[in-house]
Amino acid sequence: MNTNVGFERVLGTGGGGLVLPSSQKNCEIGAALCKQGRVNEAAPYLFKAISEDPHNMDAFIEIAFICPTKKDSMEFLDDGLKFGRQLMQKRLGARCFEDEHVGKFWSILDTRPYMRLLQTRVRFNFMMEDYKAAVATCTEIIRLCPGDNLDVRSWLGPALCHAKRYSDALWFAQVYLDYSLGTYPEGGGLPFKNPKRDIYPTDEESWERLTFTQCSLSYTAAYASFKLWGDCEGSRQYLQIAAEGCRHVLVKILAKIKKPAELSMSARAHNSTEDAHDYLYKAQDLWMADDVWQWVNNNREAQSATLKSCENESCGKRESKAAEFKRCSSCHQVSYCSSECQKEDWKRHKFDCKQRAAIKAATKAVAEGQPMPKDSPMPVYTADFTGDAFIVTEGSAPSGVVVPDGPSKSKKKKSKKKKTK
16 A cells, blocks of 8 residues: 555554654665665665664565565564554554454554555465465455455455365355445455355346456456356356456466566556456466366357457457457557558557556556656546545655665766877
8 A cells, every 4th residue: 555645645654653753764765775676775774663663564564575585574574463463452452353443444544554564464475375374364354454445355366266265265256246236245255155156147237347347356256166166157157257357367378478477566457457467476377277278268258358359440350369469568458460550550549548658657656656747647636535534635745755875876987098199
């Protein structure tokens, strides 16, 4: 969660007063240095932040990402969670993890650094392929915050599938498919129950809503249903919903494109190529198993949803296999059968392409706490909610962190020797 927007932008981390100012300042300098890739220079600031105040949970997060081994990272995160629990009990009461505060975490500003720490732990659980622990951490986050402000549901579905808890994975995905049709997900999808074998309605309005479901959940439903019940009508319907909602995932799977090595840090739209990238980071290896891949490859309806047509209106040629055409390298939204068609269509596509790039740059600036680009085509607003208030801000606040100068990169000028006769 970006602290350059919302209440934490205005009031400070965790609503302000959560950690000592000196500790927070050192954490901010360390984080800024990490962003510049100056890890060795960042470490002393981050360790000093923790020594000044061991309740600085954001400092533990930053250190976790620069540790030499994942084991070291997990140890730091676990230490941070221990101090975080102590701080939550001090601020909210000894029974805050069992009493009326449960379900309100995140909306209570004090809890936000602790929730970020839990979210980071999920990410490292995946890095270490400890999916049992990932499931436990995800379910704890949802228990504390059923509204899931941290989008941990996009991790829980793949974690359950990796852990071979297919029944729980399908139930959890069904909760959010039902949500797209108007049924509120009580408890954020917890506790788990037995999944249904019902077929979803296929009228135009219902189908449009179903295909808008987050791709991580619709693909979780398809995979889990196939592992539970094989190539049945329900499994095929889930796959069709997923393919039409976000074909980018299926394109990568069918083309056997290499699994992403890292999460995408780019700004994104719903069910975009970036969302597909992140889902594949979490779950692509599940789909590459021979039985699953063959099932997808033999499903002509789902395959058809992945095949693109050349964007050049005077051409209209359709792919014969997934990922046959090349995408526009700027917007990644349209595809062409040849470079000739792309050049011919540029005059028509130019405006949309440049506008999308400008919107993406503006969104990225907000996410990274940078000033808005001067040529931004529209203002960008963010909204943040607590239990009894909300705040809307335009753009983002520059961090204001003064980062020490790094080593000079200027090269020494070579002295020119005068020629003598």
